[in-house]
Amino acid sequence: MDWTWYLLGFKGRINRARYWLAAPIILAFMMVFVGLVYLALKIDFVAHGLGTAAGSGKVSFAFDLDDIFAVFDPAAWKALSLEKLPMLLVRAIGLVLLLWVFLATSIKRLHDRDKSAWWMLPFFAAPQLFNHFSDRLPDSHFMMIPGAIMLALMIWGFVELYFLRGTKWTNRYGSDPLGKEQIRVRSERARLRATTAWSQDSEIELVPHKAGPPPAMRVNRGT
Numbered sequence: 448m449d450w451t452w453y454l455l456g457f458k459g460r461i462n463r464a465r466y467w468l469a470a471p472i473i474l475a476f477m478m479v480f481v482g483l484v485y486l487a488l489k490i491d492f493v494a495h496g497l498g499t500a501a502g503s504g505k506v507s508f509a510f511d512l513d514d515i516f517a518v519f520d521p522a523a524w525k526a527l528s529l530e531k532l533p534m535l536l537v538r539a540i541g542l543v544l545l546l547w548v549f550l551a552t553s554i555k556r557l558h559d560r561d562k563s564a565w566w567m568l569p570f571f572a573a574p575q576l577f578n579h580f581s582d583r584l585p586d587s588h589f590m591m592i593p594g595a596i597m598l599a600l601m602i603w604g605f606v607e608l609y610f611l612r613g614t615k616w617t618n619r620y621g622s623d624p625l626g627k628e629q630i631r632v633r634s635e636r637a638r639l640r641a642t643t644a645w646s647q648d649s650e651i652e653l654v655p656h657k658a659g660p661p662p663a664m665r666v667n668r669g670t
Contacts, residue, residue, distance in 0.1 A: 454548050460559040461552065462613055462624045469552040473545060480541050558620035559613030570604025573597060 449456075453465065454472070553571070554564040574597040584590055615623055 453552070455551050457551055457554050457564070458558075458620075459555055460613060460618075460621045460624050461555040462559060463556075463609065463611075465624070466552055466556045466608060469548065473548050476548070477541060477545060480544070553608060556608050556613075558618075559624065560607055560611060561614045561618040561620070562607070566604075566607075569600045570607070574601045 448465075452459065453461065454469070550567065553567060557564060557566050577593065577597045581594070613623065613625075615627065617623065
């Protein structure tokens with residue numbers, strides 16, 4: 448398997464098994480990344496006699512999807528400071544890699560379902576944005592309606608990506624990744640036309656002649 452295409456490419460299709468495999472791969476990758484960055488920063492802090500990051504007593508490496516959507520939040524930008532900039536850059540790199548792999552594998556899985564990448568908007572982007580800004584929305588019973596819609600979209604997307612099998616035939620995004628190609632079901636007439644050699648006789652329809660006595664000649668009674 449081409450791992451570069453599997454984790455970073457957006458073209459083609461992957462089946463359910465490979466999509467399930469992407470989750471532990473992403474988790475393992477992020478653990479290694481966090482460990483290396485933590486070790487590097489710890490060495491740097493000790494060398495400069497700081498002991499910990501920004502003197503807070505601990506180093507935070509939490510990776511959360513809310514950090515991605517905080518980019519669209521003006522309040523998050525106002526809270527930035529130069530002291531937090533190095534840590535934010537480190538977390539930004541990790542989040543970009545995490546998001547890239549997630550989108551690449553999810554889009555290829557949508558392709559397997561014969562769906563375009565735009566389905567990531569209702570399945571992922573809209574529910575996450577709603578959840579991020581839910582605390583700033585009006586506290587009203589009417590907000591339960593969009594909340595229920597977002598929940599339904601998340602469940603639908605989860606079922607589509609993780610449980611439903613892909614198309615058995617070659618779709619607009621590529622062939623079946625399982626290698627079990629199946630032709631679309633065709634009508635009996637289409638099947639016969641595709642498997643039977645063309646014959647002129649088959650295109651000619653003989654209509655039986657309706658025999659009958661010729662019309663008789665008679666004098667019009669109205670004359």
